[in-house]
Amino acid sequence: MLQLRDLPTQEVLQRFAQRYPAADVTAIASFLMLLRVATDLSVALDACLSKHDLLQGRWWVLILLMREADLTSTPSVLAEKLGVTRATMTGLLDGLEQGGLVKRVLVPEDRRSVKICLTEAGQAKLDAVMPDYYTRLRLCMQGLSAPQRNDLQVILGVIDHGMSAWDFNQ
The missing domain is CATH 1.10.10.10 (Winged helix-like DNA-binding domain superfamily/Winged helix DNA-binding domain)
Known part of the structure; x- marks a missing residue:
C-alpha cells in the first residue's frame, strides 16, 4: 500500500488549480488528509493485529x-x-x-x-x-469529545454518500 507522507502545500494546490480549473483546493486537501489518515489507521491496525498473529x-x-x-x-x-x-x-x-x-x-x-x-x-x-x-x-x-466524534461520523457518512462519484459504471 502506498502512503503519501508529504502532503502538498496550499501553494502547490493553488498551482494545480490554475492548471486544472476543475480542481477544488479545499476538497483536494481534505481528501488527501483523509486518505493519509485512513492509510495510517490501517497500518496501525495491521501492527496491532500482527502482535497477536x-x-x-x-x-x-x-x-x-x-x-x-x-x-x-x-x-x-x-x-x-x-x-x-x-x-x-x-x-x-x-x-x-x-x-x-x-x-x-x-x-x-x-x-x-x-x-x-x-x-x-x-x-x-x-x-x-x-x-x-x-x-x-x-x-x-481521545482528542475528540463525544459530540465531535458524532460530528465526525456524520461527516464521514456524507463523504461515503458521495462515493458514487468514483463509480465508473455510471
Whole structure:
C-alpha cells in the first residue's frame, strides 16, 4: 500500500488549480488528509493485529462470526459483509481453520452447504486481541469529545454518500 507522507502545500494546490480549473483546493486537501489518515489507521491496525498473529482479513472474519448470536455464518454471507470475493473468503477461512480459530460444519439439510463456526480458540483469540484494540482505539480518539466524534461520523457518512462519484459504471 502506498502512503503519501508529504502532503502538498496550499501553494502547490493553488498551482494545480490554475492548471486544472476543475480542481477544488479545499476538497483536494481534505481528501488527501483523509486518505493519509485512513492509510495510517490501517497500518496501525495491521501492527496491532500482527502482535497477536492475525491479519486484518482474518480478524474481521472472527469479528463477523462473533456478532452472530450462534457464532456461525456461511462463507458467502461473510464474503459479502467483508466485501471480498468468495475465493478470497475461502483463503481466509482456510487459514483460520488451520489455526483452529474456526471450523467448517456441513449443513445436514444440504450436504453441499457449509457453515463456519467460531471455535473456543477463535473466541479466546478475540478475547486476547480486543482489549488491546479497544485501548489503542480509545487513545487514538481521545482528542475528540463525544459530540465531535458524532460530528465526525456524520461527516464521514456524507463523504461515503458521495462515493458514487468514483463509480465508473455510471
